[in-house]
Amino acid sequence: MSTNFPLSKDELASVAEKFPTPFYLYDEKAIRENMRYFKKAFSIFPAFREYYAVKACPNPYILKILAEEGCGTDCSSLPELMLSKAAGLKGDFVMFTSNETPAEEYQYAAQEGDIINLDDVTHIDYLKKALGSLPETICFRYNPGPLKEGGNAIIGKPEEAKYGCTREQLIEAYATCKAEGVKHFGLHTMVASNELNPDFFVDTARIIFELVLEIQTKCGVNIEFVDLGGGIGIPYKPGQKPVDLDYVARGIRALYDKMIVPAGLDPLRICFECGRPITGPYGWLVTKAIHEKHIYREYIGVDACMADLMRPGMYGAYHEVTVSGKENAPADHVYDVVGSLCENCDKFAVQRSLPKIDIGDLVIIHDAGAHGRAMGFNYNGKLRAGELLLRTDGSIKEIRRRETIDDLFATLDMSGVAAFK
Numbered sequence: 001m002s003t004n005f006p007l008s009k010d011e012l013a014s015v016a017e018k019f020p021t022p023f024y025l026y027d028e029k030a031i032r033e034n035m036r037y038f039k040k041a042f043s044i045f046p047a048f049r050e051y052y053a054v055k056a057c058p059n060p061y062i063l064k065i066l067a068e069e070g071c072g073t074d075c076s077s078l079p080e081l082m083l084s085k086a087a088g089l090k091g092d093f094v095m096f097t098s099n100e101t102p103a104e105e106y107q108y109a110a111q112e113g114d115i116i117n118l119d120d121v122t123h124i125d126y127l128k129k130a131l132g133s134l135p136e137t138i139c140f141r142y143n144p145g146p147l148k149e150g151g152n153a154i155i156g157k158p159e160e161a162k163y164g165c166t167r168e169q170l171i172e173a174y175a176t177c178k179a180e181g182v183k184h185f186g187l188h189t190m191v192a193s194n195e196l197n198p199d200f201f202v203d204t205a206r207i208i209f210e211l212v213l214e215i216q217t218k219c220g221v222n223i224e225f226v227d228l229g230g231g232i233g234i235p236y237k238p239g240q241k242p243v244d245l246d247y248v249a250r251g252i253r254a255l256y257d258k259m260i261v262p263a264g265l266d267p268l269r270i271c272f273e274c275g276r277p278i279t280g281p282y283g284w285l286v287t288k289a290i291h292e293k294h295i296y297r298e299y300i301g302v303d304a305c306m307a308d309l310m311r312p313g314m315y316g317a318y319h320e321v322t323v324s325g326k327e328n329a330p331a332d333h334v335y336d337v338v339g340s341l342c343e344n345c346d347k348f349a350v351q352r353s354l355p356k357i358d359i360g361d362l363v364i365i366h367d368a369g370a371h372g373r374a375m376g377f378n379y380n381g382k383l384r385a386g387e388l389l390l391r392t393d394g395s396i397k398e399i400r401r402r403e404t405i406d407d408l409f410a411t412l413d414m415s416g417v418a419a420f421k
């Protein structure tokens with residue numbers, strides 16, 4: 001079940017008076033408490049670190065809150081590295097897990113001392129050319145291919161996914177880097193997305209630990225950290241259960257004791273780079289019902305659209321929808337709740353049983369705190385929503401203003417076009 005929205009009808013109405021809808025709202029207290037639970041579950045390891053996936057919610061205020069809770073960040077582009085720096089993170093608190101990366105981005109990461117996670121063996125030479133020499137620490141991304149069942153519409157099956165190296169390539173890669181004088185090594189994989197089965201993550205750890213031992217035997221390289229990626233799902237739909245992190249941690253710990261400790265590799269740092277389960281349930285898109293339409297179906301038109309939250313349109317993803325002040329009203333109407341994009345997939349809810357919605361009602365779209373605002377776009381000239389933070393003291397801070405038409409036109413030459421013949 002999705003998390004309860006933190007504001008009453010009156011509280012939300014007064015926020016919406018100051019900050020016109022649509023907007024994203026994040027709950028700082030809930031994010032901090034959730035992060036503490038996450039860290040506590042994995043505190044049974046000698047060294048654990050969560051690298052928050054910046055792409056899930058690329059706002060420096062959110063990153064700073066998570067940094068205060070002991071997180072690093074996982075980045076896939078130069079702007080994400082820069083946002084991490086703005087939040088005060090650098091060095092081994094920043095993991096650069098990119099693919100098809102331009103040289104300048106590696107140069108920036110190396111200059112900041114960030115951990116570079118290479119997606120392919122051929123990138124060793126590329127990195128060496130870009131930097132002049134290899135960094136002291138290197139990590140590689142593993143793609144287990146058909147060895148690992150899984151994958152879905154978001155990430156694809158491992159053997160069809162473009163990411164990472166094969167097992168054979170990795171053996172060669174670590175041997176090469178060792179010969180080149182690299183001193184510290186990590187191993188990374190990311191094979192799932194929005195997975196709710198806790199055994200999936202224990203199984204991934206087993207595959208990674210086996211590989212850690214093989215690399216030790218074949219290359220004489222002791223891996224110092226393993227990054228098990230993101231992919232921990234959240235219960236978007238009613239009736240789904242969150243992943244039991246204590247169960248996952250205990251399962252991985254048993255493998256650690258059986259495989260890692262006897263090989264003399266303890267302490268091996270265990271890392272995750274989750275985005276979705278960290279902020280996903282604690283962010284909401286708040287929008288207003290502005291139209292109703294009665295044709296072959298009943299439609300409610302809201303002032304947000306797919307350009308603000310793409311997941312329902314793109315993946316057919318389910319997001320819980322509630323109506324502010326009508327949480328306990330009977331769900332005796334069936335609606336399609338739709339946005340204004342000229343695309344028929346622009347529907348936040350399809351044939352959903354909801355209470356009667358009146359024009360002016362504030363409609364809350366749940367579980368939008370990860371891969372929400374971040375995946376927004378400007379198609380159809382849509383201006384993306386801003387972001388508000390509900391502070392632990394109950395105050396509201398605007399942490400990103402909504403876009404303006406000037407923002408949208410900033411890359412266009414509007415005065416030049418008048419003289420253009």
Ligand SMILES: *Cc1c(COP(=O)(O)O)cnc(C)c1O
Nearest residue numbers: 053097190230231273274275276
């Ligand atoms: C997207 C991504 C993540 C975060 O995934 P979540 O589902 O948000 O936890 C982590 N690592 C990599 C490499 C990714 O591409």
